[in-house]
Amino acid sequence: MKFKCIETPAISHYAYVIADGNCAAVVDPRRDVDDYLAAAREFGCRITHVIETHRQEDFVMGSAYLARLTGARVVNGEHELFGHGDLRLGDGDSFTLGSLKICALHTPGHTPESMCYAVYEKGADIPWGVFTGDTLFFGDTGRSDLPGADKSVENAALLYDSVHGRLKALGDTVLVFPAHGPGSVCGSGMSEKPFSTIGEERRLNDVFTLDRDAFARKKGGERLPRPPYFRLMEKVNLHGGLEPPEVLGAVRFLGPEEFADARKRRQVFDTREPEAFAGGHIADSYSIWLQGLPVFGGWLADETTELLLVGDRGEDMETAALYLSRIGIDRVEGALAGGFGSWRNSGHPFRHNRVITPRELIDRLDEMQVLDVREDGEFDSGHIPGAVHLYVGYLEERLSETGLDRDRTLVVTCGVGHRAGLAVSILLRLGFTDVRNLLGGMKAWGACDFPMDQGGH
Amino acid sequence: MKFKCIETPAISHYAYVIADGNCAAVVDPRRDVDDYLAAAREFGCRITHVIETHRQEDFVMGSAYLARLTGARVVNGEHELFGHGDLRLGDGDSFTLGSLKICALHTPGHTPESMCYAVYEKGADIPWGVFTGDTLFFGDTGRSDLPGADKSVENAALLYDSVHGRLKALGDTVLVFPAHGPGSVCGSGMSEKPFSTIGEERRLNDVFTLDRDAFARKKGGERLPRPPYFRLMEKVNLHGGLEPPEVLGAVRFLGPEEFADARKRRQVFDTREPEAFAGGHIADSYSIWLQGLPVFGGWLADETTELLLVGDRGEDMETAALYLSRIGIDRVEGALAGGFGSWRNSGHPFRHNRVITPRELIDRLDEMQVLDVREDGEFDSGHIPGAVHLYVGYLEERLSETGLDRDRTLVVTCGVGHRAGLAVSILLRLGFTDVRNLLGGMKAWGACDFPMDQGGH
């Protein structure tokens, strides 16, 4: 058996290539499939199966494309939320890959169609490992609110039943191969470890350590933002995702003059760190740090407008375009040649915004409005006294709810300063003039032992 | 100005990326364009022009594809052998690239449409360099027989006039950037040096050191084989070549059983060195060493039959498929997983053939038939006394001309043993039983100071 886990960074997605004999299967591929093809070539195998655990919500799948390229069969389950598939497996059905047997398990809960796939070595009664999709993570389970926020508790109970009815019985020694790790928007609280087993999860994972009701209430009660681009992902992934653009990650570099002209009709995403954005940026650009693009690019991108990118390095622009492509955004029109420096040096006007340190804020807390743009759960677990709360994803549409005063100094905070940086850029677009990013965010604030309030929702 | 020469190995083809400001031009791109895109990205430029010096004969061009991908304009000349083009330049016409001026020169001879392009820095009267296509190589000029073997002398004279009328006057200091280097089938006798100038060529190149008549007779009198796939290249390149297959260089790996089954209806190309082929090979396979594929793959490939590949290493199979794609052969059905070793180990029958060293042959020359499969000119310059001559490319069709006896031992030779290895594999297919590759070929024979005859054609 040969095996490789291929991570998609920034969204903490794990695809797997598993091979035996001359045959390889790819589990949950993304849209740009070169890494999977390379792994199969390295193994001296051809890809015969593409396995889907479920219809992913947070990225564009590459199942249909990879199957077409290689002649592989798409393997998934019988539920109608798999809108395609060459080998539709019912619970307990199996197929062979070289000398391995791969057995399907229907495990609804995260989504109704979710499947797991147990891998048996030749002649074994007990599986060697199981691909668990978003059903079972390390130290967590997939969010249960996606099929409908009102059914979140109900679905969490269903997930509990799937884990206990299907996965637990596989045995403690079975290796767990989930579709996501820490940092994914498909769950929260995953542990950062490279491998785990069913037995290890039984000791540490809520779905095992809590009883059915307690688990359903806790998991079902999570309030995670649901990015609007999830809808598009679900739509395209119903049939195995989208084919990639012809040249992935390619960007056209535009000199400052061309860029200045082009930006009039386009959204500009500035991918630098929040310190650099504060030090200088093009007016009206959104500050979305590179690793945040596959999530917040999805939140902010207007479906009908083309995009321009700003960064410090040419290679980052390719990464940025690739990241956006992975969530279905192929509308990158170009990137600023030479990075922000070429803009700044060309004499074009640019803006800068102020920042503030925790130690500066604590002394002037009375004078300033504070806006916290983290998720509900993060805010509730501890925030700056008096802070107003609105999740960064809702800021453009629901700013009026906050009652913030455009003419007073506004300090914006989040975990460490990235989402706050995005919020600052949004607020500048909305007419605020003195908006300051609390660099280091609540992490630094907490490290300073400055006062915090709990709750709020 | 930024500049990069990108070589296509095995066919010694040179493409160039030249850039200034934010604009880049690519001269004579091949079909797989990733390296050009990467160079432009590294330069922080976008490709605005794709320049064709002529309708290439020895590989599939990527002009039309690269132009479509990038939005660049295709630049070439006014002759009808350029069957497409966005910017058709007459002799003396020019366009700008950043601060550079690029000036077109019509230089027929190698082919009627051939163009050169001189590059002028801002404000300069004398060009910095000139892209010479197949008109002027280092130490050689392009072959003049392609438009018609009977007009070879006439075209050589035309080429002489182009070089003297258009290139010489540019000045001695002008850098020369040709489309090919030593090893290309588009010329012979090119020197192995990295750079040259018009002035340097004036000292060393026949087209300058001979007078018009002498040059026309010498160049026009070359007898170079014309590979049959040139016709296809000319056809597809009339309109800027072919788009590449979706995943370049991808091969399906087939286990020995699948391979054994598949090979019944397909051609098999064995890409190993001739020693390895002699030591063991699959019956009926052609021995075409890896670097020989882009030429002899074109000679041997049957246009309607799919291909299978054999080698020792998985990565060579990708290279082989890529090499074949570059001459328009996208019919590679698969490669033997695990290399020849997996075949040999699986119990499938295989063959081996004998080899002979020069020292062994010299002692037994009387007993053996010798076949020399080099080009006419090579044969004439020195061959083993008594050797029969037929170019390897003609062997399958014209074997009967040789009068060789299938039942006697036959020694085959070429330059060093590669083409002889191919000839051995062809002769084994044609029913010869004791065919021996003279390893080291005429190079080793000569180094041993063994007797040679001259002439013959």
Add this chain to the structure above:
Amino acid sequence: MKFKCIETPAISHYAYVIADGNCAAVVDPRRDVDDYLAAAREFGCRITHVIETHRQEDFVMGSAYLARLTGARVVNGEHELFGHGDLRLGDGDSFTLGSLKICALHTPGHTPESMCYAVYEKGADIPWGVFTGDTLFFGDTGRSDLPGADKSVENAALLYDSVHGRLKALGDTVLVFPAHGPGSVCGSGMSEKPFSTIGEERRLNDVFTLDRDAFARKKGGERLPRPPYFRLMEKVNLHGGLEPPEVLGAVRFLGPEEFADARKRRQVFDTREPEAFAGGHIADSYSIWLQGLPVFGGWLADETTELLLVGDRGEDMETAALYLSRIGIDRVEGALAGGFGSWRNSGHPFRHNRVITPRELIDRLDEMQVLDVREDGEFDSGHIPGAVHLYVGYLEERLSETGLDRDRTLVVTCGVGHRAGLAVSILLRLGFTDVRNLLGGMKAWGACDFPMDQGGH
């Protein structure tokens, strides 16, 4: 926690980099440490600990060097066969790495000093994983004959006790990270799988499925060759191995003339596949295929003679030099520039030897002597009727035992043809003239269903 397994190919050795916080530990490093440094940099960590499971026998360790380079502490056990160490841990002792606790287990058996190291996440009672060195492999255990062939059964029983007394109790869910995988000379019969757990091993591994006596007899009864270079490895590894040569894998390329001169006083290792060696080779060279170098290079290299290398590709020569360095052989004087082809083409004399296919042999078995050069256990499990047996490693010294006739045709076989190729090259040096490699070896012979005898030792 961050984690990376770094394999040393050809000897199937696994080192591990495990990190937490800003600290990383490297388990069982080899002599060339760049990959470990790179992993630590990628993790943003510095290497604070270098952990030794035991004094390795099959490669030169890099513990002392890596510790010196990074300022890390060497961690090992209290036994005197660890001749150095900054943190000498007794059974049950532990240290911390970031938030992890790493606990030492003394597990003698493979060797007296052998240690395992269990990794606990913060606050956990049950370890997450365990580094098992050569004590526990996937599906196998380390050989027990190294401390003394006469005590092999006794040591196997000791190993059984270590596994049952120390590892079993850790729990079924614990991940197992051994120092070797299939192909290593430190064991036999390891399974090819990427991960395993204590529980998985309990089901499939002799050390768990047999009782103490049966295991001791079986494991202690293995007859594995003990390469002579093991002595040197043990000596240098007592103090944490050797520092690497200044430029690892660098070779001087020698033209044919220089090579011809140099080879008179040196051993020549030809790293090509056996087919290529048969097709042509330099007289008196040893045929050791590239992946076989780190074992058979050690068997054949004369400790006082410098080495020359032959291959087809320049990059292979670097790999070959690196492979040899990893077993302490830094005496590579040079490599043939241009590969065997440049020799063959230069007119220097060369040899070729015949090969034979299983189907050819079966028809002529009566006429020929057959020599089988595999290990005792392999021979006993099935060999060609009438075959003489002597392990390839003993051939130079004990040929006379075989009673083979130099003047009769001799067929040599092994598993697939690699070791037989080496044997052929040795026998040619010893004066045999018609020695033929049975390509495909006993694997192909078996696949053809040709007759075999069992036993013999």
Add this chain to the structure above:
Amino acid sequence: MKFKCIETPAISHYAYVIADGNCAAVVDPRRDVDDYLAAAREFGCRITHVIETHRQEDFVMGSAYLARLTGARVVNGEHELFGHGDLRLGDGDSFTLGSLKICALHTPGHTPESMCYAVYEKGADIPWGVFTGDTLFFGDTGRSDLPGADKSVENAALLYDSVHGRLKALGDTVLVFPAHGPGSVCGSGMSEKPFSTIGEERRLNDVFTLDRDAFARKKGGERLPRPPYFRLMEKVNLHGGLEPPEVLGAVRFLGPEEFADARKRRQVFDTREPEAFAGGHIADSYSIWLQGLPVFGGWLADETTELLLVGDRGEDMETAALYLSRIGIDRVEGALAGGFGSWRNSGHPFRHNRVITPRELIDRLDEMQVLDVREDGEFDSGHIPGAVHLYVGYLEERLSETGLDRDRTLVVTCGVGHRAGLAVSILLRLGFTDVRNLLGGMKAWGACDFPMDQGGH
């Protein structure tokens, strides 16, 4: 002939590998020699000669080290400023490299020992190319002030004589291979082009287009800063430079706590762009952007103090350490793990400084002090009216000369903002509180057509 130019970025240094047959020569190697070894391996050659054009001042040479590693001979001239050498060539002496002849030319001027080396192909009377060191650049010549500022004009005349007496006569077609390109501190005004010839230089280069006196006055009158580390370079390069540190570019990553502790006794270099530095930085750190390190790191590094590095990316820290090593600074103690973000997030105090745009400054020019930190020549060619001038390299020692008021707002400018960023960081260390970087610098100011004054020195 095989040829490769290997650039050392950030200092625009060009080394060359030239090879013929199986022999390669390296011209002017830097201290980290892997790229040269790799090129030689790629060529299938061994390095037999290491050629020095002169005793370099701006980086540590690797001649002696490379020669020791490879057994090559060091080739240079007879002057005593070459303090070592195996083959000391007088003017007109030559040696062979494969079929090439390499002929030495003594060309004093830039420095007294400076040599050029002309390369002749077999049998040629006219050289193919010439390695010109710092004697002749593309569009410029080496600075003539290094042997002594007072003899600058005299040395410029000497350089003129060398060029006219030795290089001009080689012929117009000869390719020129200099040791530096645009951006080097060894000259100014070099043209950005990839190749040039003697003839091309004759048209465009001051040393040819001016007469002897005019050239000597102009070249000798350049006022280029002389970085203090040049002295050290000259000292170590007298004997062929320094051996590299054991692991080049390795850095120890320190978490925020360790860094906070370590920085008390060390210099901190922050390698981010000036915008990012302005947005947030560790107090007392120097702002030296990554590409500026090999020059300004040399200006600022205290010879007895260890260094700490700050950046955004782990890989930049390796680059930074490598860049510093190339100018002999091996005292990098560590880098901030996780980049500036980890500092900011840990609750440690940090600073930020303000920036200003040209458009903001033009409206408030009266209120503010302006300091221009460019070189004399840059300042004289155009500066903001009223600006005070002091080169950034002299700021720490000669600040008092400027008469600047610590309590008033100070705007600092340079070309685009990099050197001004360094100046800001120095001034903050010196107690200024409101220092603002004019982002875009004089380039942006000029692009805005804002008023400028000329002259001043």
